[in-house]
């Protein structure tokens with residue numbers, strides 16, 4: 441089991457944009473690294489924001505301590521990152537696991553969150569057995585063993601056919617994720633139930649659901665938007681699970697508009 445006495449991990453991050461700009465933190469999906477945010481960085485920087493993207497523990501350039509992990513630990517890592525970069529408050533944008541981390545932080549440290557954009561995510565994503573089985577597969581055979589199936593849910597079939605280079609890059613992202621980090625994040629999702637915490641979120645919240653998302657179908661976004669006070673839901677046609685890469689035009693537009701609307705005049 442994860443040890444509650446373990447401290448936060450110093451996660452790998454990259455900061456771009458004007459140092460004095462309001463901070464926007466981009467938090468990614470299971471099996472990705474900070475490169476998954478490429479389409480969103482430049483438009484957010486152009487809008488005057490300091491954009492900080494990072495790798496979850498066990499992913500990309502971040503350390504991969506032995507697991508299992510919990511969503512609270514991932515949220516603690518993000519809080520420690522905000523402290524380390526001197527960000528009293530930040531706008532949080534998360535896809536899937538990044539959205540789960542964002543919901544945890546917004547419920548547990550509301551004073552640190554200026555706004556929340558929750559993309560293709562869920563507050564409770566069963567069945568638990570599926571996550572336990574995926575973790576076991578990855579521990580036995582490596583992340584490469586699940587890459588094709590996972591990426592098959594990240595972009596629509598039509599998009600995959602039209603852009604095989606993107607599919608190859610995404611499979612490489614999954615396969616490059618350390619097995620211990622990936623499996624330990626599966627365990628975090630397996631044990632997660634953020635539903636009772638959603639009503640504690642006070643940040644202006646936008647929920648974006650992909651209409652073709654088979655991993656976190658739109659009902660998951662609908663539940664979050666119902667429970668978070670004042671939240672707004674946008675459904676994006678033609679978007680699979682990694683909506684920010686599958687329909688970057690619409691996701692970027694929605695994210696930039698939301699963060700600008702919640703920023704200081």
Ligand SMILES: O=C(O)CC1=CCC(=O)O1
Pocket residue numbers: 468469470471535536537538590593629655656681
């Ligand atoms: O990997 C999946 O199947 C879907 C998913 C859950 C959390 C995440 O980041 O991706």
